[in-house]
Amino acid sequence: MSVRIRVDGAEVVGRDGQTIAGVLIGAGRRSWRTAAGAERGVFCGIGVCQDCVLTVNGVEGVRACQRTARDGDTVERESR
Template identity: 70%
Template sequence: MSVRIEFDGESLSGRDGQSIGGVLFANGHQTWRTSQGEQRGIFCGIGICQDCVVTVNGVEGVRACQRTACDGDVVEREVRS
């Protein structure tokens, strides 16, 4: 089974049970957050470093490596100073 999510207006497909970070990475996105002017993506992959945080369905600070992608999720980049 597959899921579709939207990332910054782009429709991406992933596998059922895959994390949001996994879907983003599998679709060619290596970074999806900016912090102190630097691009961030998955670093630790276990939710400790918080480099992979995104906004999901309007909720900020979601760890993309920990959150399972659900069909119809709307994912947006986060920019922090």
């Protein structure tokens, strides 16, 4: 089964059970946040470093490496 999420207005398709980070990496996206002028994505992959945070369905600071993607999620980049 697949899940469809909307990332900064573009539809991205992943597999059911994947994290948001997994869906983004599977779609070829290596970074999705800017911090201190540098692009960020997954660094630790276990929720410690906060490099992968996104806004998901209006909630800021969601760790993409820990949040399972759900069909219909709306994901936006964060700049901090």
